[in-house]
Amino acid sequence: MAELSGPEPPRVPRVLRVLPVVALVAGVVGLLDHPIGAAAALTATMAVIGTIVLRLVLEARSWRWPTDAPFLLATVGLVLVITVGALLGLRT
């Protein structure tokens, strides 16, 4: 009878564990009423956004063309829409 052990737990990339911690630490430093606090607050924001974008990129790396073509195209479309949003934000 085949062994019924479960699958190996999925490996979570270390960078996805580290970036949220960076965001938290930078956020705490960002609370300081000091010039370094402003830079830390920006770092915290970038770490947060970077975690989400990186998670999507890492997941999408396992998707294969043409099997996953609709989802790869959707991801590209999503990036384009966010880029347009940023351009609109910069203009206002």
Added chain:
Amino acid sequence: MEQLIVAAIALFGAAAGVAGGVGGAVLVVPLFLLTGADAPAAATVGLLTVATATAAAAPRQLAQRLANHRLAVTVELGASVGVVVGASLLAVLPEVWFRGILAAAILAAVVAGLVGRPAQGADAITLPVAAVGETPGTLAGAYALGAGAVPYRAERVPLGMALSLGVGLVSGVTGTSGGYLKTPLMREVLAVPIKVAAATTTFASGLTAIAGLAVLLPAGAVELPVVAAAVVGASLGGIAGAALQARLPPRGARQVLAVLLVTIAGVLLWPS
């Protein structure tokens, strides 16, 4: 003092929002409004909370393999367009409209959640635990339950994508993730099990937040120390919320979601 308030609101909002699959901002935005903040500031803090909670929950969610990333980008494609348009309208929208649209959307989500049909096969274990995860090339997969796996497949995808455009518009206008609508949409329209819908919504809401922040952050609606406070509060809240999400049974998650939404709608409609 403002930073402490923002951090506390963000912590509570992120924890409750992630656990219920609503993203957090739907709690943070009205609470921050009650402190006297204007709509653009509340929206910016709300979206920061959503993004931070999503980022903080990422490692745990990836380990659980509950979220379906293919489903997230499919739904989010239309939603992100709506978010960018909605966030661009936020600066010119009267606050009474802001509150009304948010309250109406929340109440619609509550009704959909209470009268909707359960997803087919939501708790039927038919696969070995090795099947847990996403099925390549499809919007299907399986999630772990006990010693086995429960299969699912998204239905009515074109309708779901069209509705997600409207959800995105509401998200952008109100400055929330739209998770309070996305989770019911995934469950009732796409027939995705509640645990998968909630986890997928958490990830998709992070993408929504990025699209909204791309429009709102350059406008400088909040000071940088407030940004830092939102990130700190939401970081801690996101971790707590993800832990709660894994422990809640499907029915419990649904009930908690409904109670949270009714409470928030009441706060929004209360005369100021």
